[in-house]
Amino acid sequence: MTNNMQDEFIATVSHELRTPLTSIRGFSQTLLNSWDKIDDDNKKKFIKIIEDQSNRLIHLVENVLSVSKMNAGCDVLKKVDVNSVIKKIIPMFTEQYKTRNFKLELAANLPFSRLDEDKFEQIMTNLIDNAAKYSENGKTVTVSTMPDGNLILIKVKDEGVGIKKEDYGKIFKKFSRLENHLTSTTQGNGLGLYITKQLVEKMNGKIEFESREGEGTTFLVKVPIYNQEEALRCSRMS
Ligand SMILES: Nc1ncnc2c1ncn2[C@@H]1O[C@H](COP(=O)(O)OP(=O)(O)OP(=O)(O)O)[C@@H](O)[C@H]1O
Ligand SMILES: [Mg+2]
Structure with missing residues (x-):
């Protein structure tokens, strides 16, 4: 910025x-x-x-x-187990959104990622919060992890209101909230996804989404696998 x-x-x-x-x-x-x-x-x-x-x-x-805190150098990126971060924050959501179901499909033996753990937690918090917030009672939010080449793929899937095609361009803009019946009855600043995208990219990751109006949305986050050489190169630089 x-x-x-x-x-x-x-x-x-x-x-x-x-x-x-x-x-x-x-x-x-x-x-x-x-x-x-x-x-x-x-x-x-x-x-x-x-x-x-x-x-x-x-x-x-x-x-x-x-x-x-986003402008810190590469030495803040550490070995992180994304599955344990997800497991750690889920109870907060089951408590806050008692009428939604939360399902975890976490790959066994997932390699470590190279991340700032607090920021990754913030990314997951924003995505899971949205998935629950923009879904009706009784719906399920599924968080899954899987290896994907030299990346780790994390999916946050909901069965909620979905996103209209014409809104695709607005979703990651700051302070933008889209029009749907749940946006008008829920709290939010329209800041979560803007910050999430910045955090993901700062940590050399990528974020995308797939959505169908009225059926649900899936956010896909790809983050790098921990790599010893990369970490060494960084420690020499700093
Ligand atoms: N999973 C989702 N399903 C449907 N719409 C979504 C979803 N996630 C985000 N949106 C739409 O995108 C808008 C922007 O999301 P964002 O997380 O940035 O803001 P917010 O949830 O409104 O507020 P904040 O996260 O700052 O509290 C939301 O207002 C909502 O309209
Ligand atoms: Mg949000």
Whole structure:
């Protein structure tokens, strides 16, 4: 990112931070000032809004932080077992999206990848979050891994709303949310996929997707297999 892009990015992010913060403050003030006048159902509703908005803030802040740390050199790329990163984060989603099913199809004896583990976790978090968020209750999200030549292929497949052909060009643009009935009823900043693509490419990987409107979407991420020589060359350079 150039300095100009960074300024614009920060300005927009600050704006996106304000909305959930205002909501958290508003509902906290209402609860504090009118506690005795609000019935239990409404108290619960307001606290749930505070929780949802806090989650939204955390998601946004994590994404922004991962971009700001993106310019590190090749020595941050380490030996990573992508299967264990996926296994580690899945419980967070089964907890958050209790009405979706999560299925893992992880290849046995998968080679290590050469990645920054935190960033890979952020990539997976964004893709699995979208897969669950843009699917109806009862649908299944499948995460699979497999070797693919000198790369490792990770697929995040959903049975959700899908993406219209005319929206294909917008999907990785920053702050773009597409029009579908789930986008209007869910929270999001339109930042996840923009950041995901940057992170994948920064780590010498590739990201693509396949989608059918009304049937579902699959995101495909390819990352390099860990290679001893490459790692040595990098350590000599830095
Ligand atoms: N798996 C998917 N199925 C259908 N539509 C998707 C899927 N993933 C992303 N989209 C569409 O692409 C848009 C951009 O996705 P992105 O993850 O960048 O933003 P977001 O989910 O809206 O917000 P954020 O991730 O920043 O919280 C979404 O708003 C949604 O309309
Ligand atoms: Mg998202």
